[in-house]
Amino acid sequence: MADSSLSHARASRIRFAVFLGAPTLIWQLCFFVVPLGFLVAMTFWSVRNFRLQPDFTFANWSTILSAGFFQSAYTYTFGLSALVAVFVSVAAFPVAYVLAFKVRPSTRMLLAGLLVVPFFTSFPVRIYSMQIFFSPNGLINTALDAIGIAPISVLNSPTGTFIGFLTLTAPLVVLLQTFALVAVDRQLVEAAHNLRCGALRTVFTIVIPAARVGLVVAGAFAFVLAFGDYISPQFLGGSNPPTLSILIADQVKSGNHWPRASVVAVIMIATLALVLGALLKLAYGGRKPS
Amino acid sequence: MTRTRRASLLAGVLLIGWTVLVFAFIFAPVVSTVVFSFNADRFPALPWGGFSLQWYEAIAADETIRRGLWNSLVVAFGASLIATFLGFTAAYVDYRFRFFGKGIYMALAALPPTVPVVIMGVAMLTFQGRIGLSGTIPGLIAAHVVVCAPFAMALVRMRLADLDRDLEPAAWNLGADQWTTLREVVLPFVAPSLFSALLITASVSFDEFMIAWFISGLNETLPVRVLAMLQGQVSPRINAVGALVFGVSILLVVVAQLVAARRLAAARLKGSDQ
Numbered sequence: 172m173a174d175s176s177l178s179h180a181r182a183s184r185i186r187f188a189v190f191l192g193a194p195t196l197i198w199q200l201c202f203f204v205v206p207l208g209f210l211v212a213m214t215f216w217s218v219r220n221f222r223l224q225p226d227f228t229f230a231n232w233s234t235i236l237s238a239g240f241f242q243s244a245y246t247y248t249f250g251l252s253a254l255v256a257v258f259v260s261v262a263a264f265p266v267a268y269v270l271a272f273k274v275r276p277s278t279r280m281l282l283a284g285l286l287v288v289p290f291f292t293s294f295p296v297r298i299y300s301m302q303i304f305f306s307p308n309g310l311i312n313t314a315l316d317a318i319g320i321a322p323i324s325v326l327n328s329p330t331g332t333f334i335g336f337l338t339l340t341a342p343l344v345v346l347l348q349t350f351a352l353v354a355v356d357r358q359l360v361e362a363a364h365n366l367r368c369g370a371l372r373t374v375f376t377i378v379i380p381a382a383r384v385g386l387v388v389a390g391a392f393a394f395v396l397a398f399g400d401y402i403s404p405q406f407l408g409g410s411n412p413p414t415l416s417i418l419i420a421d422q423v424k425s426g427n428h429w430p431r432a433s434v435v436a437v438i439m440i441a442t443l444a445l446v447l448g449a450l451l452k453l454a455y456g457g458r459k460p461s
Numbered sequence: 462m463t464r465t466r467r468a469s470l471l472a473g474v475l476l477i478g479w480t481v482l483v484f485a486f487i488f489a490p491v492v493s494t495v496v497f498s499f500n501a502d503r504f505p506a507l508p509w510g511g512f513s514l515q516w517y518e519a520i521a522a523d524e525t526i527r528r529g530l531w532n533s534l535v536v537a538f539g540a541s542l543i544a545t546f547l548g549f550t551a552a553y554v555d556y557r558f559r560f561f562g563k564g565i566y567m568a569l570a571a572l573p574p575t576v577p578v579v580i581m582g583v584a585m586l587t588f589q590g591r592i593g594l595s596g597t598i599p600g601l602i603a604a605h606v607v608v609c610a611p612f613a614m615a616l617v618r619m620r621l622a623d624l625d626r627d628l629e630p631a632a633w634n635l636g637a638d639q640w641t642t643l644r645e646v647v648l649p650f651v652a653p654s655l656f657s658a659l660l661i662t663a664s665v666s667f668d669e670f671m672i673a674w675f676i677s678g679l680n681e682t683l684p685v686r687v688l689a690m691l692q693g694q695v696s697p698r699i700n701a702v703g704a705l706v707f708g709v710s711i712l713l714v715v716v717a718q719l720v721a722a723r724r725l726a727a728a729r730l731k732g733s734d735q
């Protein structure tokens with residue numbers, strides 16, 4: 172009797188746990204794991220007479236991997252994303268430093284709150300605004316003309332894409348770096364000051380090593396965002412030269428060649444996984460267990 | 462003034478100057494969107510052409526934009542409800558249970574936003590195309606729930622971290638079953654975060670354009686409409702739509718924050734009375 176009520180209670184506990192745990196599991200399996208799995212499977216399918224056919228061929232892989240346009244797009248996308256990640260990390264650091272160490276906590280809250288604002292404006296609309304700023308007769312060239320400086324040409328070039336990537340990543344990187352710096356132990360910084368360590372030396376020997384994980388994570392986010400972005404290279408870079416995401420969109424939207432787009436997508440995921448793995452190892456590696 | 466004093470003053474000025482510059486870069490596109498949405502001139506250039514609501518009137522009269530707005534609202538409503546429910550259950554599972562494979566479960570619940578949206582878009586298109594969901598509103602909701610649910614989970618999980626771990630076992634000892642405890646103890650406690658999660662997931666879904674661009678088909682959402690307009694000619698109507706989307710999103714988030722803050726304050730007040 173007691174035994175059966177015990178097992179009954181146990182069964183009801185398990186039912187409770189399964190009922191709560193199952194919905195997310197089922198949903199993410201159906202609409203996240205299966206689509207991504209299907210994407211991998213589709214790389215082996217073939218297209219005949221513009222129709223998809225289940226198949227097991229490596230033709231898509233060999234076509235894409237050996238295509239000159241893919242190789243140059245891969246190098247370009249990877250290189251530019253890495254450059255942006257490094258550039259935005261360096262450019263954001265002084266700002267995060269000011270927010271974390273130089274202003275009052277209330278001011279910091281206000282500025283950090285402001286940094287969230289861009290996330291709630293449509294990114295394509297922000298990029299459209301950047302077009303207005305940088306177009307040949309745009310705001311910046313008008314201003315440059317007024318003070319007698321030759322106009323700059325940015326749109327439809329890698330510089331345009333670069334500016335788009337900065338627009339996309341800067342708010343997030345400043346925020347993440349600020350969080351990382353706020354978490355640095357103040358006593359360490361003060362101890363360095365008391366030992367007559369200069370500001371610059373304190374930053375490089377105390378602050379940066381202590382905040383390393385957060386700083387690397389911020390840079391990693393910048394890389395991931397830039398690597399997958401379609402809007403900047405399309406509307407500021409004029410898809411000149413094309414990036415991987417533009418290749419995907421073109422293959423799907425106009426070429427109607429989904430298997431080849433899938434190959435590019437799978438290569439992108441693999442690249443991101445490798446880069447993130449390497450960066451996390453860099454962030455946590457060589458660290459003494461605390 | 463010593464040389465080091467002067468150097469540190471200069472460094473301070475440079476630091477502040479750089480900070481202002483970076484903030485200007487971050488906010489320039491946001492500000493210009495709002496400012497030029499009220500510009501009377503056809504072309505967005507300085508000097509400003511005077512105040513006008515004509516671009517708002519133009520988008521209000523545009524049938525495709527009205528339909529896009531409606532689709533976006535329907536999708537955001539459905540996606541936020543489901544995503545908040547899933548986010549809550551996943552956060553509670555993480556808070557309450559330990560089980561084999563929990564790491565994988567939590568990765569499934571948290572990882573979708575790290576996959577580039579362009580890839581999610583292709584994957585959704587190929588998969589939903591197979592099962593006939595592509596191009597439908599339910600298909601859009603299904604895809605948006607995947608990217609929204611992790612945000613809801615993070616919000617609820619943060620709130621649950623403040624819930625005393627002994628509170629539920631205490632209720633069980635007093636004879637409440639797990640469902641009752643969940644309803645009477647856990648749900649009231651996380652209610653503010655559930656409300657925030659509803660509004661923030663709605664805003665994430667409302668702004669999502671890339672996945673929707675791949676799978677929306679004829680049922681365009683508003684951001685997808687904007688993308689189509691971007692590919693056309695330059696038009697200040699984009700600024701008007703952008704400012705509108707911005708207004709709606711900010712409103713949702715501010716309401717979410719206010720409600721969370723008020724509930725929290727009310728809860729504290731109640732606590733101090735006893």
